[in-house]
Amino acid sequence: MFMNLESVQKSYQTGDVSTPVLKGVAMGLEQGEIGVILGPSGSGKSTLLNIIGGLDRADAGKVTIGGIEVTGISDAQLTEYRRDCIGFVFQFYNLIPNLTVGENVEVVSNISKSPLKIDEVLKAVGMLEKKSRFPKELSGGEQQRVSIARAVVKNPQLLLCDEPTGALDFNTSRDILKLLQQINKEYGTTILMITHNTAISAMANRIFKVRDGEIVESTVNESVMPAERIEW
Amino acid sequence: MVIHKRITRTMLDNKAQYLGSLVLILISCLLYTMFNQLSVNMDHITSSFETQYVQEDASFVTDKALTNIPELESKFGVVIDKGGVFDYAVSTDQSLRIFAENDKVNLYALIEGRALSGGDILLDPAYAKAHHIKVGDSIRVEGKDFTVSGFMSLPNYIYPLKKESDLLNDPDHFGIAVIGKDDFAAFHRGSSFYSVKVQGDPDSADSILAELKNELKSQNTVILKWINIDENPRVTAVTAKMANMNKVGAALPVTILLLTCILTGIVIWRMLKKEAVMIGTLYAQGYRMREIMNHYLRYPFVIAVIGGMIGTLLGALTLKPMLGFMVAYFNMPIDSVRFSIAHLAVSLLLPLLFLLISGTFIVRRALGHSPIELMRGGGQSRKIGFLERRLSLNKLKFSTKFKIREQLRSMPRSLFLLFGVALATMLLLLGFTMKSSMDFLLKDTYEDAYKYQYEYVFNSLQQGHPASGEPFSMSPFTETANGQKSFIVYGVRPDTKSISLADKAGSPLRFDQVIVTKPLADRLNIKQNDTIGIISKLDSGRYSIKVDRIADSYIGEYIFMPLTAFNEMLGYPQNSYLGVWSMDKLHFAEDQLLSSSSASDAKAAFASVTQPIQAMLGIISLMSFVIGLIVIYVVTSLIIEENKENISLMKVLGYKKKEVFSLILNSSTYIVILGFIIGVPLLLASMQAMFQSVADSTSFVLPVKINYAYLGLGFVIIILIYELSKAFSKKKINRISMIEALKSRAE
Numbered sequence: 010m011f012m013n014l015e016s017v018q019k020s021y022q023t024g025d026v027s028t029p030v031l032k033g034v035a036m037g038l039e040q041g042e043i044g045v046i047l048g049p050s051g052s053g054k055s056t057l058l059n060i061i062g063g064l065d066r067a068d069a070g071k072v073t074i075g076g077i078e079v080t081g082i083s084d085a086q087l088t089e090y091r092r093d094c095i096g097f098v099f100q101f102y103n104l105i106p107n108l109t110v111g112e113n114v115e116v117v118s119n120i121s122k123s124p125l126k127i128d129e130v131l132k133a134v135g136m137l138e139k140k141s142r143f144p145k146e147l148s149g150g151e152q153q154r155v156s157i158a159r160a161v162v163k164n165p166q167l168l169l170c171d172e173p174t175g176a177l178d179f180n181t182s183r184d185i186l187k188l189l190q191q192i193n194k195e196y197g198t199t200i201l202m203i204t205h206n207t208a209i210s211a212m213a214n215r216i217f218k219v220r221d222g223e224i225v226e227s228t229v230n231e232s233v234m235p236a237e238r239i240e241w
Numbered sequence: 242m243v244i245h246k247r248i249t250r251t252m253l254d255n256k257a258q259y260l261g262s263l264v265l266i267l268i269s270c271l272l273y274t275m276f277n278q279l280s281v282n283m284d285h286i287t288s289s290f291e292t293q294y295v296q297e298d299a300s301f302v303t304d305k306a307l308t309n310i311p312e313l314e315s316k317f318g319v320v321i322d323k324g325g326v327f328d329y330a331v332s333t334d335q336s337l338r339i340f341a342e343n344d345k346v347n348l349y350a351l352i353e354g355r356a357l358s359g360g361d362i363l364l365d366p367a368y369a370k371a372h373h374i375k376v377g378d379s380i381r382v383e384g385k386d387f388t389v390s391g392f393m394s395l396p397n398y399i400y401p402l403k404k405e406s407d408l409l410n411d412p413d414h415f416g417i418a419v420i421g422k423d424d425f426a427a428f429h430r431g432s433s434f435y436s437v438k439v440q441g442d443p444d445s446a447d448s449i450l451a452e453l454k455n456e457l458k459s460q461n462t463v464i465l466k467w468i469n470i471d472e473n474p475r476v477t478a479v480t481a482k483m484a485n486m487n488k489v490g491a492a493l494p495v496t497i498l499l500l501t502c503i504l505t506g507i508v509i510w511r512m513l514k515k516e517a518v519m520i521g522t523l524y525a526q527g528y529r530m531r532e533i534m535n536h537y538l539r540y541p542f543v544i545a546v547i548g549g550m551i552g553t554l555l556g557a558l559t560l561k562p563m564l565g566f567m568v569a570y571f572n573m574p575i576d577s578v579r580f581s582i583a584h585l586a587v588s589l590l591l592p593l594l595f596l597l598i599s600g601t602f603i604v605r606r607a608l609g610h611s612p613i614e615l616m617r618g619g620g621q622s623r624k625i626g627f628l629e630r631r632l633s634l635n636k637l638k639f640s641t642k643f644k645i646r647e648q649l650r651s652m653p654r655s656l657f658l659l660f661g662v663a664l665a666t667m668l669l670l671l672g673f674t675m676k677s678s679m680d681f682l683l684k685d686t687y688e689d690a691y692k693y694q695y696e697y698v699f700n701s702l703q704q705g706h707p708a709s710g711e712p713f714s715m716s717p718f719t720e721t722a723n724g725q726k727s728f729i730v731y732g733v734r735p736d737t738k739s740i741s742l743a744d745k746a747g748s749p750l751r752f753d754q755v756i757v758t759k760p761l762a763d764r765l766n767i768k769q770n771d772t773i774g775i776i777s778k779l780d781s782g783r784y785s786i787k788v789d790r791i792a793d794s795y796i797g798e799y800i801f802m803p804l805t806a807f808n809e810m811l812g813y814p815q816n817s818y819l820g821v822w823s824m825d826k827l828h829f830a831e832d833q834l835l836s837s838s839s840a841s842d843a844k845a846a847f848a849s850v851t852q853p854i855q856a857m858l859g860i861i862s863l864m865s866f867v868i869g870l871i872v873i874y875v876v877t878s879l880i881i882e883e884n885k886e887n888i889s890l891m892k893v894l895g896y897k898k899k900e901v902f903s904l905i906l907n908s909s910t911y912i913v914i915l916g917f918i919i920g921v922p923l924l925l926a927s928m929q930a931m932f933q934s935v936a937d938s939t940s941f942v943l944p945v946k947i948n949y950a951y952l953g954l955g956f957v958i959i960i961l962i963y964e965l966s967k968a969f970s971k972k973k974i975n976r977i978s979m980i981e982a983l984k985s986r987a988e
């Protein structure tokens with residue numbers, strides 16, 4: 010398995026009370042696959058994704074990504090891991106307001122070892138013509154495309170998306186999903202995506218249902234659907 | 242890295258904040274460079290002047306001419322030069338002190354023109370300038386024409402005071418000149434004095450001079466006057482003023498720099514808070530702590546480098562004109578202008594160091610959060626502070642509550658405003674306090690205490706009663722315990738009308754007792770009824786006197802005692818005296834007099850010299866205006882920036898423009914007023930300390946006085962600055978759109 014999680018546990022301390030958020034999660038994903046995590050609000054999806062991406066640490070258990078045991082490395086090594094292996098796409102885009110579209114992508118290509126060409130990536134997300142615009146001059150969907158370009162430009166082994174379509178309408182969402190699928194095909198990028206939307210799972214190879222910090226269902230989807238055919 | 246492209250854009254978007262920091266750095270570097278390079282040059286100029294032109298170690302006047310100079314020179318290892326001098330009255334209120342050229346000690350330094358030959362005269366440049374005399378002009382002295390061959394300075398008259406007890410020189414009414422020995426001799430007038438230079442080890446100078454004094458005494462030569470170089474105000478005025486300048490040069494720029502660090506620190510802190518999400522995102526993408534730090538430290542770096550360079554350059558440009566001004570004031574030749582590389586480096590690097598350190602500290606604290614915390618808004622979550630929770634604000638009006646909360650929530654910002662307003666108040670009132678104090682000093686001294694109009698001092702003891710005026714005697718002493726610095730003991734008539742002194746309570750003192758002035762009592766630590774031992778500077782005789790009262794006066798280190806007691810103590814004939822005080826002008830033969838002076842001279846000197854000081858105070862006040870404006874404006878723009886959403890929301894909710902202005906802009910009124918209130922005692926205390934240190938090197942205590950009118954004016958100016966920066970900010974508030982409130986929620 011390219012990505013493998015074994016009995017990952019995490020709890021948050023609020024005052025004297027310790028709330029378990031992840032209660033022994035186990036999951037796996039092969040290289041080049043798309044995985045989708047489904048679950049109600051507060052079930053621990055983001056926490057799980059953050060641990061996989063090296064933004065947060067598990068209390069117990071083991072996370073291995075592309076041969077690296079993420080749970081056993083130092084903070085500095087964790088930064089290097091994020092820098093070299095992981096791309097993030099966030100629900101609220103998090104673009105840098107006073108940099109242009111092109112520059113926002115360049116921010117990441119500046120620090121990666123073998124980045125893709127910026128123009129190529131922008132073209133792939135359909136934002137090449139708007140390269141010199143500033144984020145506030147873009148719509149939400151356009152901003153999300155830039156944020157995907159930014160995550161993809163470093164050619165990451167694993168692309169993590171936390172509700173990438175959460176703030177977008179139906180048509181725009183489908184365009185974004187199409188884009189992700191296209192990137193997965195073109196660059197062979199493994200993708201793990203969180204969503205509230207069950208319909209989206211049709212485009213994934215594997216589907217993980219989370220409830221109360223546990224994987225309650227893990228299915229392999231043999232008939233992956235192209236994103237443009239997804240309806241909800 | 243492309244991310245650094247943000248720097249110029251961010252700075253341009255927040256011009257007020259960054260420009261404010263930049264200008265503060267600029268001002269502090271300008272001041273630092275100006276004061277320190279000036280003092281390096283002045284030090285160099287004085288020391289090379291002293292050695293090159295053989296400055297005396299002491300000068301003295303005797304009752305009869307010394308006949309054995311060569312023997313004395315070889316016996317004590319000294320060089321003695323006999324000098325001649327007389328005061329030529331150019332007009333009733335203007336005199337020129339003419340010296341004969343010396344050839345061993347106190348050589349004249351040519352500042353402009355050519356050296357003396359027969360029929361030539363050299364003038365001090367300040368006098369020449371005041372009277373529009375140019376090189377090559379001809380002037381008349383005692384009916385004889387001289388050609389002004391140039392301008393010069395004498396090592397024992399660096400600061401050409403007419404009288405040693407004068408505070409300030411006055412080129413309009415007094416100047417010095419040098420003519421050739423033969424030309425001088427041809428006048429057949431004037432008095433002589435001796436200048437001694439000890440050769441070899443300067444540390445042994447004091448003991449050698451003491452031996453020389455004893456030798457002269459043993460030869461029955463009476464020393465009428467003796468003054469060591471380190472208590473010659475014509476030289477020490479320069480050293481004392483330079484020492485004070487160094488203090489200002491060190492303290493002022495560093496204080497402003499500190500303010501700048503706080504300002505820049507707050508600006509960066511605000512930026513980091515605002516950009517927490519962005520930092521978290523960068524962090525998540527794999528940016529290293531070092532790279533993020535590097536990015537944020539570029540802001541203070543850019544400000545420090547640009548501000549430092551421009552400020553240092555401007556400071557360097559002011560050096561030459563300032564040096565010209567100082568040299569004209571102190572009368573010394575400039576051989577070359579130097580730049581101290583060390584000070585240059587400090588001026589360029591100190592702001593960099595300060596800002597980078599404070600920047601690192603702040604960035605480190607902000608980056609202490611994890612990427613997830615940062616992306617959730619990091620420290621941006623508005624925590625309710627301890628103070629705010631403790632205060633019960635419920636009973637107050639909404640607008641008052643809002644204003645108080647606004648201040649409490651941003652303590653560093655409020656503290657900065659407080660500190661900035663206090664500093665601006667101090668700088669502003671510095672000028673006013675100085676002026677009040679000087680006015681007070683002038684009135685207290687020349688109108689209330691020393692009532693005589695003219696003072697004549699003879700060059701030998703007089704007998705009997707003067708034809709007119711009031712007789713007095715004087716002699717320099719040191720105290721047994723406190724060595725070194727001398728003071729003057731006056732013998733005065735018990736019923737004197739010339740002097741009027743009062744004790745601390747303000748009741749007048751009688752002169753049938755021993756009275757010590759406050760500056761001297763402070764220095765020697767004397768209390769009423771103490772008995773002190775004193776040593777005559779003239780013949781090293783030891784005496785002891787009991788101090789009856791202490792006079793509350795500001796100028797002069799004096800002891801007054803009845804004239805009969807004075808004569809008795811020193812063993813002088815009963816009716817002898819050395820000088821006359823008078824209300825009217827008297828006429829004595831020139832060769833009888835050691836010196837003559839008038840109170841109006843002194844006042845005129847004071848008036849003419851306060852002019853450049855007033856100009857300087859004007860500059861300081863202007864600077865304080867700029868600093869105050871920057872600080873208040875930056876803080877106001879920070880408040881607006883931080884309340885953008887609130888302002889936008891208020892507009893949406895239908896608040897009127899005026900109500901919004903009042904809520905947002907008036908929230909700092911209390912702090913500004915508090916800053917002023919804190920600034921006043923802080924200034925008075927630091928002035929007291931500064932004047933005290935001046936008092937240690939000169940013989941007067943400057944009273945710290947501030948008049949209520951000036952205090953009111955200062956307050957009005959500070960409020961004016963506040964209103965001005967509020968007016969500037971109104972446009973900013975108007976520009977905030979209502980959509981802002983809706984938009985920023987999405988992020």
Ligand SMILES: Nc1ncnc2c1ncn2[C@@H]1O[C@H](COP(=O)(O)OP(=O)(O)OP(=O)(O)O)[C@@H](O)[C@H]1O
Nearest residue numbers: 021022023030048049050051052053054055056057
């Ligand atoms: N820093 C924290 N401190 C305390 N509790 C936390 C913290 N972060 C998350 N939690 C808690 O952990 C639980 C899981 O949070 P998480 O963000 O993983 O949920 P989620 O599944 O992503 O929800 P959503 O779909 O709403 O984004 C929640 O109950 C949340 O309150």
Ligand SMILES: [Mg+2]
Nearest residue numbers: 054055056171
């Ligand atoms: Mg979530």
